[in-house]
Amino acid sequence: MPYTSIFDIIGPIMVGPSSSHTAGAARIGKTAREIFGRCPQRAKITFYGSFAQTYRGHGTDLAIVGGILDLNADDEKIIRSFEIAKEQGVAIEFITVPEESAYHPNTAKVSLVDDQGSFELVGISIGGGKITIKEIEGFKISLSGENPTLLVFHHDRYGAIAQVAQKLALNRINVGHMEVARKSKGDLALMVIETDQEIPGETLADVKKIDHVYNVALLNP
Amino acid sequence: MKYRTVAELVQLACQKNKTIGEVVLEQEIQATARRSEEIWSNMEKSLQIMEQAVEKGIQEAVYSRSGLTGGDAKKLKDYANTGQSLSQGVILDAVNFALATSEVNASMGLIVATPTAGSSGVLPGCILAAGKQRNSTREQMIHALFNAGGVGFVIANNATISGAAGGCQAEVGAASAMAASAVVELAGGTPQQCSEAGAIALKNLLGLVCDPVAGLVEVPCVKRNSMGAAVAIVAADMALAGITSVIPFDEVIEAMYKIGAMLPSCLRETSQAGLATTPTGIKLTEKIHPQV
Numbered sequence: 001m002p003y004t005s006i007f008d009i010i011g012p013i014m015v016g017p018s019s020s021h022t023a024g025a026a027r028i029g030k031t032a033r034e035i036f037g038r039c040p041q042r043a044k045i046t047f048y049g050s051f052a053q054t055y056r057g058h059g060t061d062l063a064i065v066g067g068i069l070d071l072n073a074d075d076e077k078i079i080r081s082f083e084i085a086k087e088q089g090v091a092i093e094f095i096t097v098p099e100e101s102a103y104h105p106n107t108a109k110v111s112l113v114d115d116q117g118s119f120e121l122v123g124i125s126i127g128g129g130k131i132t133i134k135e136i137e138g139f140k141i142s143l144s145g146e147n148p149t150l151l152v153f154h155h156d157r158y159g160a161i162a163q164v165a166q167k168l169a170l171n172r173i174n175v176g177h178m179e180v181a182r183k184s185k186g187d188l189a190l191m192v193i194e195t196d197q198e199i200p201g202e203t204l205a206d207v208k209k210i211d212h213v214y215n216v217a218l219l220n221p
Numbered sequence: 222m223k224y225r226t227v228a229e230l231v232q233l234a235c236q237k238n239k240t241i242g243e244v245v246l247e248q249e250i251q252a253t254a255r256r257s258e259e260i261w262s263n264m265e266k267s268l269q270i271m272e273q274a275v276e277k278g279i280q281e282a283v284y285s286r287s288g289l290t291g292g293d294a295k296k297l298k299d300y301a302n303t304g305q306s307l308s309q310g311v312i313l314d315a316v317n318f319a320l321a322t323s324e325v326n327a328s329m330g331l332i333v334a335t336p337t338a339g340s341s342g343v344l345p346g347c348i349l350a351a352g353k354q355r356n357s358t359r360e361q362m363i364h365a366l367f368n369a370g371g372v373g374f375v376i377a378n379n380a381t382i383s384g385a386a387g388g389c390q391a392e393v394g395a396a397s398a399m400a401a402s403a404v405v406e407l408a409g410g411t412p413q414q415c416s417e418a419g420a421i422a423l424k425n426l427l428g429l430v431c432d433p434v435a436g437l438v439e440v441p442c443v444k445r446n447s448m449g450a451a452v453a454i455v456a457a458d459m460a461l462a463g464i465t466s467v468i469p470f471d472e473v474i475e476a477m478y479k480i481g482a483m484l485p486s487c488l489r490e491t492s493q494a495g496l497a498t499t500p501t502g503i504k505l506t507e508k509i510h511p512q513v
Binding site for chain 1: 222245249252253260263264266267270285287325326327328329330331332333334335336337338339341344366367369370371373374377378381382383384385386391399433435436437438439486489490491492493509510
């Protein structure tokens with residue numbers, strides 16, 4: 001069941017005009033920003049399907065850029081997000097692909113870049129402002145972005161998952177949902193761990209020290 | 222949540238001798254493990270935002286950036302004030318408040334998506350209009366919002382509330398069904414009557430396509446919200462009179478989902494058919510997006 005709370009239905013409180021095309025887009029942008037962890041210098045946004053056909057009319061472009069600039073879906077500054085991007089020196093590029101993606105009619109890919117690195121995700125807006133992240137750095141996953149989430153990029157070796165789980169257990173952090181994805185056996189892999197408690201910075205640093213872990217990221221909604 | 226269908230929601234309410242709104246609130250507390258005060262105040266805040274949007278739309282004559290829509294809620298209010306209208310009373314108020322909310326939404330103003338922003342006028346229109354006539358307390362109106370939320374929760378999980386996936390029947394259709402059920406609770410009807418009202422409302426909006434002119438949530442969305450509100454109030458009155466739906470609500474929801482899946486992509490929020498590609502629709506699109 002994609003909808004788990006009454007406030008998915010009576011809500012969100014948001015700026016109009018479209019929950020899927022405005023609030024959902026803002027959330028996809030904000031999720032990318034939070035995992036990237038800083039303001040990017042360049043953002044490339046690819047719209048597919050209905051997003052590509054109607055993004056201008058729904059303010060999808062303003063909203064997704066607003067999210068990338070760390071604005072929430074109920075922030076009335078979204079209407080000015082292009083100006084804010086210019087003020088903050090963020091270069092924005094849009095690409096449209098009229099065909100629907102394999103995931104959903106409302107799909108967007110967000111690529112963020114700065115001097116220190118790059119990050120890419122694919123998100124879908126499933127209606128009512130709810131989103132699901134379907135790809136992170138090319139890994140196929142499923143992430144709602146509504147709970148604190150730990151992303152662990154690692155080499156696919158035995159014991160890696162157990163060690164991460166142990167660090168969480170030691171800090172009394174309970175795992176609500178977990179997914180693992182890998183490019184191929186023994187290759188690069190990603191753990192997506194949704195937790196019931198917020199994950200403190202020290203735990204994140206501990207996880208980063210584990211063998212075969214090459215990067216970690218945190219989503220604290 | 223302990224319910225997956227409207228029938229289960231009605232059954233729970235009857236077993237516990239509670240309203241659907243009370244059951245939905247109780248289930249929300251159990252499922253999310255959040256404090257009941259917090260959940261209640263969240264819904265209270267939604268009611269406030271709804272009231273503010275209606276007030277703004279009626280008093281200020283709000284216009285969208287494209288200029289395609291706006292000012293109609295104030296026009297309708299002024300007309301209603303003459304006392305000469307044909308649908309005076311709860312129906313005209315619901316239509317007027319829905320119009321106001323949808324105009325504020327089209328202007329990128331603050332609204333509550335119920336269940337979506339494109340259909341955000343229907344539920345506040347109906348609850349505030351019926352609440353005004355019945356002198357409902359805020360507590361009753363907040364419970365009615367939980368009732369609507371429960372119905373929408375079932376529709377969203379068993380079907381869809383996305384216009385891009387199921388057409389307008391999934392947005393204004395769902396909103397109208399939610400509002401019909403909520404208004405029956407506000408008027409003192411039984412849980413079963415809430416279900417009948419929801420079924421009657423949704424049945425009458427089945428097949429409604431999503432064909433927005435120039436891709437904007439304006440034409441025909443704004444007026445479809447006001448009509449969705451009118452359908453909801455009439456459906457609620459029919460159910461309160463004891464009229465039942467031959468097809469049970471959960472089966473209507475399933476039919477809505479299947480119809481949505483059969484709709485071609487051009488009628489699901491892509492603006493490639495329907496009103497969007499009428500001669501006037503095309504002319505407006507070219508004017509608004511000269512580069513397209």
